Amino acid sequence: MADSAQAQKLVYLVTGGCGFLGEHVVRMLLQREPRLGELRVFDRHLGPWLEELKTGPVRVTAIQGDVTEAHEVAAAVAGAHVVIHTAGLVDVFGRASPETIHEVNVQGTRNVIEACVQTGTQFLVYTSSMEVVGPNTKGHPFYRGNEDTLYEAVHRHPYPCSKALAERLVLEANGREVHGGLPLVTCALRPTGIYGEGHQIMRDFYRQGLRLGGWLFRAIPASVEHGRVYVGNVAWMHVLAARELERRAALMGGQVYFCYDGSPYKSYEDFNMEFLGPCGLQLVGARPLLPYWVLVFLAALNALLQWLLRPLVLYVPLLNPYTLAVASTTFTVSTDKAQRHFGYEPLFSWEDSRTRTILWVQAAGSSAQ
Numbered sequence: 001m002a003d004s005a006q007a008q009k010l011v012y013l014v015t016g017g018c019g020f021l022g023e024h025v026v027r028m029l030l031q032r033e034p035r036l037g038e039l040r041v042f043d044r045h046l047g048p049w050l051e052e053l054k055t056g057p058v059r060v061t062a063i064q065g066d067v068t069e070a071h072e073v074a075a076a077v078a079g080a081h082v083v084i085h086t087a088g089l090v091d092v093f094g095r096a097s098p099e100t101i102h103e104v105n106v107q108g109t110r111n112v113i114e115a116c117v118q119t120g121t122q123f124l125v126y127t128s129s130m131e132v133v134g135p136n137t138k139g140h141p142f143y144r145g146n147e148d149t150l151y152e153a154v155h156r157h158p159y160p161c162s163k164a165l166a167e168r169l170v171l172e173a174n175g176r177e178v179h180g181g182l183p184l185v186t187c188a189l190r191p192t193g194i195y196g197e198g199h200q201i202m203r204d205f206y207r208q209g210l211r212l213g214g215w216l217f218r219a220i221p222a223s224v225e226h227g228r229v230y231v232g233n234v235a236w237m238h239v240l241a242a243r244e245l246e247r248r249a250a251l252m253g254g255q256v257y258f259c260y261d262g263s264p265y266k267s268y269e270d271f272n273m274e275f276l277g278p279c280g281l282q283l284v285g286a287r288p289l290l291p292y293w294v295l296v297f298l299a300a301l302n303a304l305l306q307w308l309l310r311p312l313v314l315y316v317p318l319l320n321p322y323t324l325a326v327a328s329t330t331f332t333v334s335t336d337k338a339q340r341h342f343g344y345e346p347l348f349s350w351e352d353s354r355t356r357t358i359l360w361v362q363a364a365g366s367s368a369q
């Protein structure tokens with residue numbers, strides 16, 4: 001990167017820029033990307049908070065659009081140097097149909113790739129997911145695994161199926177010639193369960209605990225470890241990956257990276273208690289209060305009720321066979337690939353991530369955010 005390149009101002013596009021992760025990516029780019037000249041935020045639902053960003057030194061362009069509409073994506077991508085494609089339908093609860101999940105996550109990603117090729121955008125960072133790997137339908141643990149760990153990835157649920165297909169499209173697109181003759185450089189980042197400011201499920205657990213008089217009841221054994229990563233660090237990893245793709249194209253192109261930081265390995269519920277505990281909630285039981293087979297039965301019952309009630313009302317409980325399987329299967333990563341390939345170090349320590357999340361839960365739990 002010569003001086004002239006450093007002086008060059010770049011146009012970034014963030015799809016899904018108004019979502020939980022997307023908002024953090026947008027804010028992180030504005031704070032930490034010195035070469036940012038224009039930031040395009042593309043989302044189906046634009047957040048009101050974007051307005052305040054428009055008064056800053058970087059041009060922020062809000063684009064209301066749908067990734068399933070190829071022409072809208074192409075118009076947004078045209079002239080962008082880098083695309084961070086984080087838009088997705090995150091649904092493991094049966095809200096959307098499998099066809100819609102596929103349409104948004106797979107066809108939407110195809111549209112982004114084709115738009116890059118047609119308009120000459122060379123760098124694409126895709127937000128994938130740990131779910132591309134597992135947990136698989138057989139409940140095999142993935143314990144402190146890395147990007148090279150052999151694991152039988154068997155999916156049936158529409159969400160992981162769609163993320164796996166989309167990730168493959170992104171990786172296979174690496175090296176394709178874009179308009180103007182240069183090669184497309186792509187990589188995929190795979191967060192584990194993201195937490196932090198804006199995490200709606202955490203807020204829902206908090207509100208539920210408040211409704212139950214400050215108690216939550218253990219459902220999953222404490223021995224089941226679940227990988228979690230702070231949203232600020234996931235955002236930082238996206239910013240760094242996007243920045244370094246140009247300089248390290250040969251190394252990073254076509255690669256996948258798990259997102260990781262210093263967050264401790266714990267069960268899903270014990271991890272949540274790191275935030276909900278200081279907010280006044282208590283987790284009852286050193287062991288699950290209900291036998292596992294009862295949870296399996298309840299999860300199956302919920303799935304049946306969802307199906308039966310669908311013509312009348314959308315019933316979307318947290319517990320279903322898929323969420324139970326994910327929550328009760330160990331899935332943790334231990335890797336330094338992002339550090340080796342593009343110099344990633346977590347920006348936020350565990351203590352920092354924890355404090356920020358606690359403050360957000362306290363504020364969000366008591367307001368209508």
Ligand SMILES: NC(=O)C1=CN([C@@H]2O[C@H](COP(=O)(O)OP(=O)(O)OC[C@H]3O[C@@H](n4cnc5c(N)ncnc54)[C@H](O)[C@@H]3O)[C@@H](O)[C@H]2O)C=CC1
Pocket residue numbers: 015016017018019020021022042043044045065066067068086087088089090104108127128129130163190191192193194195
């Ligand atoms: N939340 C998590 O724990 C994890 C999320 N991910 C991935 O991270 C990405 C972001 O997830 P979150 O921020 O959690 O979800 P989110 O639902 O908060 O954000 C997704 C954003 O995409 C937008 N979007 C959805 N459909 C769209 C469409 N058709 N056209 C344009 N925009 C559309 C939504 O409006 C939303 O703003 C997703 O790709 C997801 O698969 C990966 C691993 C873990």
Ligand SMILES: CC(C)CCC[C@@H](C)[C@H]1CC[C@H]2[C@@H]3[C@H](O)CC4=CC(=O)CC[C@]4(C)[C@H]3CC[C@]12C
Pocket residue numbers: 090092128129130131192193194201219220268318319322323324326327
């Ligand atoms: C007491 C119940 C059994 C607890 C249910 C908790 C579940 C709702 C969540 C447990 C694990 C979560 C998933 C995990 O963090 C991995 C994910 C990655 C993604 O890409 C999207 C979100 C999710 C599937 C996440 C969804 C909620 C859980 C299933």
